[in-house]
Amino acid sequence: xxxxHSDHPTTHVSMLRRxxxxxxxxxxxxxxxxxxxxxxxxxxxxxxxEVVEVYVPLTQLMHLxxxxxxxxxxxTNAFLELDVERTPFVVGIAGSVAVGKSTTARLLQELLxxxxxxxxxxxITTDGFLYPNAELERxxxxxxKGFPESYDRRALLAYVAAVKSGQAEVxxxxxxxxxxxxxxxxxxxxxKPDILIIEGLNVxxxxxxxxxxxxxxALSDYFDFxxxxxxxxxxxxQWFLDRFLQLRATAFRDPxxxxxxxxxxxxxxxxxxxxNIWDEINGPNLHYNIAPTRDRATAILRKGPDHSVxxxxxxKV
Numbered sequence: 001x002x003x004x005h006s007d008h009p010t011t012h013v014s015m016l017r018r019x020x021x022x023x024x025x026x027x028x029x030x031x032x033x034x035x036x037x038x039x040x041x042x043x044x045x046x047x048x049x050e051v052v053e054v055y056v057p058l059t060q061l062m063h064l065x066x067x068x069x070x071x072x073x074x075x076t077n078a079f080l081e082l083d084v085e086r087t088p089f090v091v092g093i094a095g096s097v098a099v100g101k102s103t104t105a106r107l108l109q110e111l112l113x114x115x116x117x118x119x120x121x122x123x124i125t126t127d128g129f130l131y132p133n134a135e136l137e138r139x140x141x142x143x144x145k146g147f148p149e150s151y152d153r154r155a156l157l158a159y160v161a162a163v164k165s166g167q168a169e170v171x172x173x174x175x176x177x178x179x180x181x182x183x184x185x186x187x188x189x190x191x192k193p194d195i196l197i198i199e200g201l202n203v204x205x206x207x208x209x210x211x212x213x214x215x216x217x218a219l220s221d222y223f224d225f226x227x228x229x230x231x232x233x234x235x236x237x238q239w240f241l242d243r244f245l246q247l248r249a250t251a252f253r254d255p256x257x258x259x260x261x262x263x264x265x266x267x268x269x270x271x272x273x274x275x276n277i278w279d280e281i282n283g284p285n286l287h288y289n290i291a292p293t294r295d296r297a298t299a300i301l302r303k304g305p306d307h308s309v310x311x312x313x314x315x316k317v
Contacts, residue, residue, distance in 0.1 A: 011295055012313040020312045021053035029056055029114045031107065039106040042251075043243045045307050046103055051111075054309045055104075058227075058299060059111040061314070062091065065225050065298075066119075066195070087164050089119075089195045090222050092203040094293060095229035096286045097146070098240035100307065104229055105199035112195055119194035126200030127175035129156040132182045147285050148202050153219075160222045163196055178251070180258035201285065204228065204293035220296065228297035233286065235305045237278050244274040 015023075031039070031051050040046055066089045073086055091108070095101035102125070109123045129152050136142040136150060144150055162170045171187040190196070198219070204226060207218035220226060231239075248270050252259040265273060294300060300313040 012300065012315050014311055014313045017053055017308075017310050017312065020057055024052075024057040024060060027056060027060065029059060029111050031110055035110060036107075039103060039110060041100060041103045041243075043239065043246055044100050044103045046100070046107070050308055051107065054301065054312065055107050055111055058301075058312070059108060059115060061299070062108070062112065062225050063115045065089075069224055085166055087166055088193050089224045090160065090164060091195065091197045092220060092223040092226040092297075093197060093199040093229070094201065094204045094226070094290065094297065096231075096233075096236050096290055097201065097282045098243055099229045099231055099236050100239075100303065101199055101229040104227065104301065105197050108227075109197055112197075117194075120192075121195040121197065122190045122193040123197040123199065124172055124188065124190070125175070126151060126156060126198065126203060127177075128173040128182070128188065129153075129159070130175060130182065133180070143281065146201055146281065148205055148289055151202070157217055157219060160196075160198065160219060163190070163193070164222050166192065168192065178254065178257055198223075201290055202293070204296045205289070206293070206296070226297045226299070228294045228300045229303070230294055230300050231303040231307075232305070233283070233291075235303070235307075236286070237275075237283065238305075239307065240278055240282060241271065241274045244277075245270055 031048075033048065036046070036048065036051065069089065070086060077084060093101050093105045093108075095104075105123055105125075109121045112119060112121045130136075130145060130150055131139070131152055133142060136145060139149075141147070141150055159170060159172055169189055169191050171189045174183045174186040174188050175181070176183050203223075204220050205218060207215045207221070209215050245267070247259070248262055248265065251257060252263040254260065257263075262270065262273060298315050301309045302311040302313065304310045
């Protein structure tokens, strides 16, 4: 049964996985084994049981939000005597490096496409709005890539505003994890999606307050539903180390990889390198910028040490 979590006495109700799974209605929404293998990130063990018990009920709840928001939108337009088309339903997904938010985003894109009406679902990551490495170096913040200040926040806000306003085509830059930089002269173009998923470390950051006291816009102002993928910091740190070691033996060995310099490290050297990256970059970013935004999410997926979701927290309406 639902219960209030001690950390969230006023904002969220908590459900253990088995209780959450029991909320799902009969549905034809599913993901086959081949598709699931394609959608999983490096080292992510998400299996069919987790899809059925965690992500299918979440998809159904998101569909309910979208459907009832549509009713409200039509009623408001009728009251105002407006004749405008409905804006896209925007979903934000936040969480630490290595917590599995990319797998969550890709899974939800696949499942939401199977929702009633088969909506058109697009997915972008905020990586495309990182400043190019040359600009980060000019600003002296290359080592802070992933921190809020490393993103072109104005361009990201303009992009989501354009999508939300129903612009016919909207383009975003493309980021390559292989070269660790924005790919010059390449764009990802989307055209009037029914649902847009935006995945990134800092998508739930609150608005900045200007020097004159005015609050600016926050990316989350455009969200209709938001998800925070959560876990204990010690577990995330271990998952980051495991992923780093796995990439060292695979993707880092590609001659085109920015990280090829790490491919020949010994296990001990690679472990030391990964832990330094965590201690100097990913850990502080999680502690000071990402984790404090958790309670702003509509839904929190809390993972245990085995990387599986054991608890789901839903913001009370």
